[in-house]
Amino acid sequence: MNSGPLGGTPLDPDAPEARRWLQDELAKTEYQNARPNAFDLAMQAIRDWFVSLFEGATGLPGPLLTLLGVVVVAVVVVVGLLVFGVPRLRRRRRAPAPLFDDADRRDLETLRRAAAAAAAAGDWPLAIEERFRALARGMVERDLIRVHPGTTARGVADAATAPFPRHEHALRAAAADFDAVRYLGRAGTSERYDALTDLEGALARAAPVTQVPA
Structure with a gap:
Protein backbone atom coordinates (compact mmCIF):
# COMPACT_ATOMS: atom_id res chain seq x y z
CA MET A 1 0.00 0.00 0.00
CA ASN A 2 1.42 3.40 -1.04
CA SER A 3 1.87 6.34 1.33
CA GLY A 4 0.54 9.86 0.70
CA PRO A 5 2.37 13.09 1.25
CA LEU A 6 0.63 13.89 4.55
CA GLY A 7 1.72 11.65 7.38
CA GLY A 8 1.64 8.43 5.40
CA THR A 9 -2.01 8.62 4.39
CA PRO A 10 -2.66 5.65 2.09
CA LEU A 11 -3.33 6.47 -1.58
CA ASP A 12 -5.11 3.19 -2.29
CA PRO A 13 -7.58 2.98 0.64
CA ASP A 14 -9.97 0.16 1.19
CA ALA A 15 -13.71 0.63 0.48
CA PRO A 16 -14.77 2.10 3.90
CA GLU A 17 -11.87 4.53 3.88
CA ALA A 18 -12.66 5.64 0.30
CA ARG A 19 -16.31 6.20 1.24
CA ARG A 20 -15.29 8.40 4.18
CA TRP A 21 -12.96 10.42 1.93
CA LEU A 22 -15.78 10.99 -0.57
CA GLN A 23 -18.21 12.10 2.15
CA ASP A 24 -15.64 14.50 3.57
CA GLU A 25 -14.96 15.97 0.15
CA LEU A 26 -18.65 16.46 -0.73
CA ALA A 27 -19.27 18.15 2.62
CA LYS A 28 -17.02 21.05 1.61
CA THR A 29 -18.76 24.44 1.12
CA GLU A 30 -18.10 24.71 -2.60
CA TYR A 31 -19.92 21.44 -3.25
CA GLN A 32 -22.88 22.34 -0.99
CA ASN A 33 -23.32 25.71 -2.72
CA ALA A 34 -23.42 24.00 -6.09
CA ARG A 35 -26.40 21.83 -5.11
CA PRO A 36 -29.73 22.93 -6.74
CA ASN A 37 -32.10 24.70 -4.36
CA ALA A 38 -35.90 24.41 -4.24
CA PHE A 39 -36.34 27.17 -6.84
CA ASP A 40 -33.95 25.45 -9.23
CA LEU A 41 -35.80 22.17 -8.84
CA ALA A 42 -39.17 23.87 -9.41
CA MET A 43 -37.95 25.63 -12.56
CA GLN A 44 -36.52 22.35 -13.84
CA ALA A 45 -39.85 20.62 -13.23
CA ILE A 46 -41.72 23.36 -15.14
CA ARG A 47 -39.22 23.17 -18.00
CA ASP A 48 -39.57 19.40 -18.18
CA TRP A 49 -43.36 19.78 -18.26
CA PHE A 50 -43.22 22.22 -21.17
CA VAL A 51 -40.83 19.98 -23.05
CA SER A 52 -43.17 17.04 -22.53
CA LEU A 53 -45.97 19.03 -24.20
CA PHE A 54 -44.00 19.09 -27.44
CA GLU A 55 -42.33 15.69 -27.35
CA GLY A 56 -44.37 14.61 -30.34
CA ALA A 57 -43.52 17.71 -32.35
CA THR A 58 -40.55 17.05 -34.64
CA GLY A 59 -38.52 19.64 -36.46
CA LEU A 60 -39.23 22.44 -33.97
CA PRO A 61 -36.09 24.31 -32.87
CA GLY A 62 -35.41 24.91 -29.20
CA PRO A 63 -36.03 28.69 -29.31
CA LEU A 64 -39.46 28.11 -30.85
CA LEU A 65 -40.34 25.66 -28.10
CA THR A 66 -39.29 28.25 -25.52
CA LEU A 67 -41.43 30.90 -27.21
CA LEU A 68 -44.41 28.56 -27.22
CA GLY A 69 -43.87 27.91 -23.53
CA VAL A 70 -43.84 31.64 -22.78
CA VAL A 71 -47.07 32.08 -24.74
CA VAL A 72 -48.72 29.29 -22.74
CA VAL A 73 -47.68 30.93 -19.47
CA ALA A 74 -49.01 34.31 -20.63
CA VAL A 75 -52.36 32.80 -21.57
CA VAL A 76 -52.63 31.10 -18.18
CA VAL A 77 -51.87 34.38 -16.37
CA VAL A 78 -54.45 36.33 -18.41
CA VAL A 79 -57.12 33.70 -17.83
CA GLY A 80 -56.35 33.70 -14.12
CA LEU A 81 -56.73 37.48 -13.95
CA LEU A 82 -60.03 37.38 -15.82
CA VAL A 83 -61.45 34.59 -13.68
CA PHE A 84 -60.14 35.57 -10.26
CA GLY A 85 -59.02 39.20 -10.48
CA VAL A 86 -62.17 40.87 -11.82
CA PRO A 87 -64.54 39.51 -9.14
CA ARG A 88 -62.17 40.81 -6.46
CA LEU A 89 -62.22 44.27 -8.00
CA ARG A 90 -65.99 44.22 -8.13
CA ARG A 91 -66.23 43.21 -4.51
CA ARG A 92 -64.01 46.14 -3.57
CA ARG A 93 -66.39 48.73 -4.99
CA ARG A 94 -67.51 51.09 -2.30
CA ALA A 95 -71.03 50.90 -0.90
CA PRO A 96 -73.56 53.41 -2.27
CA ALA A 97 -73.36 56.76 -0.50
CA PRO A 98 -76.48 57.67 1.50
CA LEU A 99 -78.57 60.55 0.18
CA PHE A 100 -79.62 63.58 2.19
CA ASP A 101 -78.60 62.38 5.66
CA ASP A 102 -81.24 59.67 6.01
CA ALA A 103 -79.20 56.54 5.15
CA ASP A 104 -80.97 56.15 1.80
CA ARG A 105 -78.76 53.76 -0.19
CA ARG A 106 -81.34 52.62 -2.75
CA ASP A 107 -80.11 52.27 -6.32
Whole structure:
Protein backbone atom coordinates (compact mmCIF):
# COMPACT_ATOMS: atom_id res chain seq x y z
CA MET A 1 0.00 0.00 0.00
CA ASN A 2 1.42 3.40 -1.04
CA SER A 3 1.87 6.34 1.33
CA GLY A 4 0.54 9.86 0.70
CA PRO A 5 2.37 13.09 1.25
CA LEU A 6 0.63 13.89 4.55
CA GLY A 7 1.72 11.65 7.38
CA GLY A 8 1.64 8.43 5.40
CA THR A 9 -2.01 8.62 4.39
CA PRO A 10 -2.66 5.65 2.09
CA LEU A 11 -3.33 6.47 -1.58
CA ASP A 12 -5.11 3.19 -2.29
CA PRO A 13 -7.58 2.98 0.64
CA ASP A 14 -9.97 0.16 1.19
CA ALA A 15 -13.71 0.63 0.48
CA PRO A 16 -14.77 2.10 3.90
CA GLU A 17 -11.87 4.53 3.88
CA ALA A 18 -12.66 5.64 0.30
CA ARG A 19 -16.31 6.20 1.24
CA ARG A 20 -15.29 8.40 4.18
CA TRP A 21 -12.96 10.42 1.93
CA LEU A 22 -15.78 10.99 -0.57
CA GLN A 23 -18.21 12.10 2.15
CA ASP A 24 -15.64 14.50 3.57
CA GLU A 25 -14.96 15.97 0.15
CA LEU A 26 -18.65 16.46 -0.73
CA ALA A 27 -19.27 18.15 2.62
CA LYS A 28 -17.02 21.05 1.61
CA THR A 29 -18.76 24.44 1.12
CA GLU A 30 -18.10 24.71 -2.60
CA TYR A 31 -19.92 21.44 -3.25
CA GLN A 32 -22.88 22.34 -0.99
CA ASN A 33 -23.32 25.71 -2.72
CA ALA A 34 -23.42 24.00 -6.09
CA ARG A 35 -26.40 21.83 -5.11
CA PRO A 36 -29.73 22.93 -6.74
CA ASN A 37 -32.10 24.70 -4.36
CA ALA A 38 -35.90 24.41 -4.24
CA PHE A 39 -36.34 27.17 -6.84
CA ASP A 40 -33.95 25.45 -9.23
CA LEU A 41 -35.80 22.17 -8.84
CA ALA A 42 -39.17 23.87 -9.41
CA MET A 43 -37.95 25.63 -12.56
CA GLN A 44 -36.52 22.35 -13.84
CA ALA A 45 -39.85 20.62 -13.23
CA ILE A 46 -41.72 23.36 -15.14
CA ARG A 47 -39.22 23.17 -18.00
CA ASP A 48 -39.57 19.40 -18.18
CA TRP A 49 -43.36 19.78 -18.26
CA PHE A 50 -43.22 22.22 -21.17
CA VAL A 51 -40.83 19.98 -23.05
CA SER A 52 -43.17 17.04 -22.53
CA LEU A 53 -45.97 19.03 -24.20
CA PHE A 54 -44.00 19.09 -27.44
CA GLU A 55 -42.33 15.69 -27.35
CA GLY A 56 -44.37 14.61 -30.34
CA ALA A 57 -43.52 17.71 -32.35
CA THR A 58 -40.55 17.05 -34.64
CA GLY A 59 -38.52 19.64 -36.46
CA LEU A 60 -39.23 22.44 -33.97
CA PRO A 61 -36.09 24.31 -32.87
CA GLY A 62 -35.41 24.91 -29.20
CA PRO A 63 -36.03 28.69 -29.31
CA LEU A 64 -39.46 28.11 -30.85
CA LEU A 65 -40.34 25.66 -28.10
CA THR A 66 -39.29 28.25 -25.52
CA LEU A 67 -41.43 30.90 -27.21
CA LEU A 68 -44.41 28.56 -27.22
CA GLY A 69 -43.87 27.91 -23.53
CA VAL A 70 -43.84 31.64 -22.78
CA VAL A 71 -47.07 32.08 -24.74
CA VAL A 72 -48.72 29.29 -22.74
CA VAL A 73 -47.68 30.93 -19.47
CA ALA A 74 -49.01 34.31 -20.63
CA VAL A 75 -52.36 32.80 -21.57
CA VAL A 76 -52.63 31.10 -18.18
CA VAL A 77 -51.87 34.38 -16.37
CA VAL A 78 -54.45 36.33 -18.41
CA VAL A 79 -57.12 33.70 -17.83
CA GLY A 80 -56.35 33.70 -14.12
CA LEU A 81 -56.73 37.48 -13.95
CA LEU A 82 -60.03 37.38 -15.82
CA VAL A 83 -61.45 34.59 -13.68
CA PHE A 84 -60.14 35.57 -10.26
CA GLY A 85 -59.02 39.20 -10.48
CA VAL A 86 -62.17 40.87 -11.82
CA PRO A 87 -64.54 39.51 -9.14
CA ARG A 88 -62.17 40.81 -6.46
CA LEU A 89 -62.22 44.27 -8.00
CA ARG A 90 -65.99 44.22 -8.13
CA ARG A 91 -66.23 43.21 -4.51
CA ARG A 92 -64.01 46.14 -3.57
CA ARG A 93 -66.39 48.73 -4.99
CA ARG A 94 -67.51 51.09 -2.30
CA ALA A 95 -71.03 50.90 -0.90
CA PRO A 96 -73.56 53.41 -2.27
CA ALA A 97 -73.36 56.76 -0.50
CA PRO A 98 -76.48 57.67 1.50
CA LEU A 99 -78.57 60.55 0.18
CA PHE A 100 -79.62 63.58 2.19
CA ASP A 101 -78.60 62.38 5.66
CA ASP A 102 -81.24 59.67 6.01
CA ALA A 103 -79.20 56.54 5.15
CA ASP A 104 -80.97 56.15 1.80
CA ARG A 105 -78.76 53.76 -0.19
CA ARG A 106 -81.34 52.62 -2.75
CA ASP A 107 -80.11 52.27 -6.32
CA LEU A 108 -81.38 54.21 -9.32
CA GLU A 109 -83.94 51.71 -10.57
CA THR A 110 -85.43 51.23 -7.10
CA LEU A 111 -85.87 54.98 -6.70
CA ARG A 112 -87.44 55.29 -10.14
CA ARG A 113 -89.97 52.58 -9.32
CA ALA A 114 -90.78 54.25 -5.98
CA ALA A 115 -91.36 57.59 -7.72
CA ALA A 116 -93.60 56.03 -10.35
CA ALA A 117 -95.62 54.18 -7.70
CA ALA A 118 -96.14 57.35 -5.67
CA ALA A 119 -97.21 59.25 -8.79
CA ALA A 120 -99.67 56.50 -9.71
CA ALA A 121 -101.17 56.85 -6.23
CA GLY A 122 -101.41 60.64 -6.61
CA ASP A 123 -98.92 61.24 -3.80
CA TRP A 124 -97.13 64.15 -5.46
CA PRO A 125 -94.92 65.17 -2.54
CA LEU A 126 -93.50 61.67 -2.25
CA ALA A 127 -93.31 61.27 -6.04
CA ILE A 128 -91.30 64.50 -6.40
CA GLU A 129 -89.01 63.57 -3.53
CA GLU A 130 -88.32 60.08 -4.90
CA ARG A 131 -87.76 61.36 -8.44
CA PHE A 132 -85.20 63.90 -7.28
CA ARG A 133 -83.46 61.16 -5.30
CA ALA A 134 -83.36 59.13 -8.53
CA LEU A 135 -81.78 62.10 -10.31
CA ALA A 136 -79.13 62.41 -7.61
CA ARG A 137 -78.44 58.66 -7.49
CA GLY A 138 -78.04 58.52 -11.26
CA MET A 139 -75.40 61.23 -11.10
CA VAL A 140 -73.55 59.44 -8.30
CA GLU A 141 -73.64 56.06 -10.06
CA ARG A 142 -72.14 57.64 -13.17
CA ASP A 143 -69.38 59.23 -11.05
CA LEU A 144 -70.46 62.69 -12.17
CA ILE A 145 -70.97 64.06 -8.67
CA ARG A 146 -70.12 63.00 -5.13
CA VAL A 147 -72.38 63.29 -2.13
CA HIS A 148 -71.24 63.59 1.47
CA PRO A 149 -72.95 63.80 4.84
CA GLY A 150 -74.77 67.11 4.77
CA THR A 151 -75.07 67.38 0.98
CA THR A 152 -78.35 69.18 0.22
CA ALA A 153 -80.59 69.14 -2.82
CA ARG A 154 -79.18 72.55 -3.73
CA GLY A 155 -75.68 71.10 -3.42
CA VAL A 156 -76.62 68.28 -5.81
CA ALA A 157 -78.01 70.81 -8.29
CA ASP A 158 -74.88 72.97 -8.07
CA ALA A 159 -72.59 69.96 -8.59
CA ALA A 160 -74.68 68.60 -11.49
CA THR A 161 -74.50 71.95 -13.26
CA ALA A 162 -70.79 71.37 -14.00
CA PRO A 163 -71.34 68.33 -16.27
CA PHE A 164 -74.71 69.63 -17.52
CA PRO A 165 -74.50 73.45 -17.72
CA ARG A 166 -77.40 73.70 -20.17
CA HIS A 167 -79.73 72.27 -17.50
CA GLU A 168 -78.70 74.68 -14.73
CA HIS A 169 -82.08 76.40 -14.43
CA ALA A 170 -84.04 73.14 -14.46
CA LEU A 171 -81.71 71.59 -11.87
CA ARG A 172 -82.14 74.49 -9.47
CA ALA A 173 -85.91 74.41 -9.94
CA ALA A 174 -85.93 70.66 -9.24
CA ALA A 175 -83.91 71.17 -6.04
CA ALA A 176 -86.38 73.86 -4.96
CA ASP A 177 -89.28 71.46 -5.58
CA PHE A 178 -87.58 68.79 -3.46
CA ASP A 179 -86.99 71.19 -0.58
CA ALA A 180 -90.57 72.47 -0.81
CA VAL A 181 -92.21 69.05 -0.43
CA ARG A 182 -89.67 67.59 2.00
CA TYR A 183 -89.06 70.46 4.39
CA LEU A 184 -91.83 73.02 3.83
CA GLY A 185 -94.78 70.65 3.61
CA ARG A 186 -95.88 71.80 0.16
CA ALA A 187 -98.32 69.60 -1.72
CA GLY A 188 -96.51 69.51 -5.05
CA THR A 189 -98.27 69.05 -8.36
CA SER A 190 -98.38 66.57 -11.19
CA GLU A 191 -96.91 69.26 -13.47
CA ARG A 192 -93.85 69.69 -11.27
CA TYR A 193 -93.45 65.92 -11.02
CA ASP A 194 -93.66 65.57 -14.81
CA ALA A 195 -91.07 68.32 -15.27
CA LEU A 196 -88.72 66.62 -12.82
CA THR A 197 -89.27 63.23 -14.49
CA ASP A 198 -88.44 64.72 -17.90
CA LEU A 199 -85.29 66.31 -16.46
CA GLU A 200 -84.12 63.10 -14.80
CA GLY A 201 -84.58 61.15 -18.03
CA ALA A 202 -82.88 63.82 -20.15
CA LEU A 203 -79.84 63.90 -17.88
CA ALA A 204 -79.62 60.10 -17.89
CA ARG A 205 -79.46 60.12 -21.68
CA ALA A 206 -77.20 63.15 -22.09
CA ALA A 207 -73.43 63.08 -22.44
CA PRO A 208 -71.77 65.18 -19.73
CA VAL A 209 -69.48 68.06 -20.56
CA THR A 210 -66.91 66.70 -18.07
CA GLN A 211 -66.39 63.35 -16.37
CA VAL A 212 -64.64 64.86 -13.34
CA PRO A 213 -66.84 64.56 -10.22
CA ALA A 214 -67.65 67.80 -8.49
